[in-house]
Amino acid sequence: EADIYQTPRYLVIGTGKKITLECSQTMGHDKMYWYQQDPGMELHLIHYSYGVNSTEKGDLSSESTVSRIRTEHFPLTLESARPSHTSQYLCATTGWTLGNTIYFGEGSWLTVV
Amino acid sequence: QQQVKQSPQSLIVQKGGISIINCAYENTAFDYFPWYQQFPGKGPALLIAIRPDVSEKKEGRFTISFNKSAKQFSLHIMDSQPGDSATYFCAASRAGSQGNLIFGKGTKLSVKP
Numbered sequence: 001e002a003d004i005y006q007t008p009r010y011l012v013i014g015t016g017k018k019i020t021l022e023c024s025q026t027m028g029h030d031k032m033y034w035y036q037q038d039p040g041m042e043l044h045l046i047h048y049s050y051g052v053n054s055t056e057k058g059d060l061s062s063e064s065t066v067s068r069i070r071t072e073h074f075p076l077t078l079e080s081a082r083p084s085h086t087s088q089y090l091c092a093t094t095g096w097t098l099g100n101t102i103y104f105g106e107g108s109w110l111t112v113v
Numbered sequence: 114q115q116q117v118k119q120s121p122q123s124l125i126v127q128k129g130g131i132s133i134i135n136c137a138y139e140n141t142a143f144d145y146f147p148w149y150q151q152f153p154g155k156g157p158a159l160l161i162a163i164r165p166d167v168s169e170k171k172e173g174r175f176t177i178s179f180n181k182s183a184k185q186f187s188l189h190i191m192d193s194q195p196g197d198s199a200t201y202f203c204a205a206s207r208a209g210s211q212g213n214l215i216f217g218k219g220t221k222l223s224v225k226p
Contacts, residue, residue: 042216104156
């Protein structure tokens with residue numbers, strides 16, 4: 001089991017609002033990821049980081065941004081939310097303590113109205 | 114172009130039966146093939162994974178069969194139970210990018226009592 005914490009779990013916000021989804025892990029892993037999953041659909045990698053001050057875009061283009069100032073935190077920000085951003089956002093991590101297997105957090109469900 | 118194709122989209126199995134989910138891939142650079150199980154409202158949880166150097170891996174009631182020449186792999190769930198009802202995702206990643214998983218579209222499994 002991985003200790004990955006995501007907040008908020010559920011969020012309903014209005015169009016145009018700025019939101020930040022928090023993700024933290026307590027294992028000191030360098031690699032962290034954000035995946036986006038629409039209901040009943042597959043997961044798509046939108047951002048990843050291999051360490052502090054390292055961020056890369058994933059396979060799916062996203063208007064969100066991420067930062068990695070500390071090893072344990074990998075927040076995702078939407079500057080101006082739109083209904084098209086409604087989705088589930090899943091944070092994941094991997095590292096030597098997990099046998100380099102990727103583990104997911106519980107997810108943050110975002111609804112933009 | 115979908116890099117990992119998963120079938121069937123949904124599956125209904127009687128309790129005690131065998132559930133079989135199939136995946137096919139195109140990219141021969143893939144070298145890590147995990148299966149994830151996801152319950153509603155939860156993040157995906159790693160079920161079992163395989164690398165191309167073996168043709169089969171078994172963990173309890175779950176078995177992965179891997180056919181490198183056909184570029185296919187499948188998940189078999191023996192003695193399926195109602196508690197196995199969930200969505201199953203196959204995935205693949207390239208060497209050195211284990212967290213950058215490419216997911217299939219998922220299979221919704223229902224096990225009837």
